[in-house]
Amino acid sequence: MLFLIHFEVTVPADTPTELKEQLRQGEHARAFEFIEAGKLRRIWRPVGTADTCCIWEADSLEELHAAVRSLPLYPYMKLSVTPLVEHPVAVAWKKEHGPMPAF
Numbered sequence: 001m002l003f004l005i006h007f008e009v010t011v012p013a014d015t016p017t018e019l020k021e022q023l024r025q026g027e028h029a030r031a032f033e034f035i036e037a038g039k040l041r042r043i044w045r046p047v048g049t050a051d052t053c054c055i056w057e058a059d060s061l062e063e064l065h066a067a068v069r070s071l072p073l074y075p076y077m078k079l080s081v082t083p084l085v086e087h088p089v090a091v092a093w094k095k096e097h098g099p100m101p102a103f
């Protein structure tokens, strides 16, 4: 199953610099693990924000719940999760042309 996730991360301004850096490095490392596992499929920064949008693959809602809760920045996150299903245009395209063009 695919999910569109929007993350809004707010680390308090008075958080010690070393903790902020530790969190950022930990977040990147954990994200890399999910990319390598084929879970975090794509990740973007919405223009003009410090937010994150991504496409996440998960075999269950419970798996997705555990995955996002395992992110080091989770305690500082507000997130919205939108389950995705295939669009009829994509179904029609695949029928006529084969797989959708890669990103």
Ligand SMILES: O=C(O)C[C@H]1C=CC(=O)O1
Residues within 6 Å of the ligand: 007, 009, 027, 030, 031, 043, 050, 051, 052, 054, 071, 073
């Ligand atoms: O780092 C962020 O901005 C948020 C977080 C959401 C997924 C991920 O890998 O990073």
